[in-house]
Amino acid sequence: MDKFLYYAVTLLESVLGVFGVRTFYDQPRYAVVDRLDRGVEIRAYEPRVAVETDARGQGDGEAFGRLFRYITGANWAGDHIAMTAPVEAGGQRIAMTVPVEQGTGGTMRFFLPRAVAAAGAPEPTEAGVRLVTIPEERIAALRFSGRATPEARAEQERILTEVLRAAGRATAGPPFFMGYDPPFAIPFLRRNEAAVRLGA
Numbered sequence: 001m002d003k004f005l006y007y008a009v010t011l012l013e014s015v016l017g018v019f020g021v022r023t024f025y026d027q028p029r030y031a032v033v034d035r036l037d038r039g040v041e042i043r044a045y046e047p048r049v050a051v052e053t054d055a056r057g058q059g060d061g062e063a064f065g066r067l068f069r070y071i072t073g074a075n076w077a078g079d080h081i082a083m084t085a086p087v088e089a090g091g092q093r094i095a096m097t098v099p100v101e102q103g104t105g106g107t108m109r110f111f112l113p114r115a116v117a118a119a120g121a122p123e124p125t126e127a128g129v130r131l132v133t134i135p136e137e138r139i140a141a142l143r144f145s146g147r148a149t150p151e152a153r154a155e156q157e158r159i160l161t162e163v164l165r166a167a168g169r170a171t172a173g174p175p176f177f178m179g180y181d182p183p184f185a186i187p188f189l190r191r192n193e194a195a196v197r198l199g200a
Contacts (some may be wrong), residue, residue, distance in 0.1 A: 055106065
């Protein structure tokens with residue numbers, strides 16, 4: 001794919017992202033193994049690779065910036081992986097994945113495409129950015145639309161926690177947020193999720 005086509009595809013994907021269209025993005029694979037009240041899904045995720053950094057909480061622009069720099073070339077191979085467009089890795093174009101995962105002050109993660117992970121993701125060059133392999137796991141998730149304000153996230157996390165408690169499901173950590181759309185997407189078309197890792 002030549003540079004002009006690359007940027008044309010990038011622009012098209014950005015425009016479609018405004019309307020919540022995310023079919024071009026590679027997403028971590030999972031199977032829904034149970035459905036609970038209020039739309040909560042229990043998902044079994046396959047192992048996956050992510051690039052992550054420490055975050056100070058929602059809206060941590062510095063954490064986002066470090067991850068963004070990694071996918072735009074701050075790695076030993078100098079590969080470019082744009083968030084809303086294909087990535088250039090060794091001369092090939094590969095789509096970046098969604099969702100972006102953000103804990104409550106812990107870490108922020110971008111999941112890498114399966115093809116990039118299988119080929120060996122390039123090591124980050126910036127301090128504080130690291131590659132992680134996440135083993136298969138079970139996650140409970142509650143989808144919601146609209147703006148992911150701190151208040152909206154807290155309310156969805158409360159609902160998720162209540163549903164899991166009523167179902168007798170043990171959690172293995174605090175809730176976190178998964179966002180599937182760019183910040184300029186139309187709010188009612190956005191896919192947001194409150195999620196939590198489940199215990200054994």
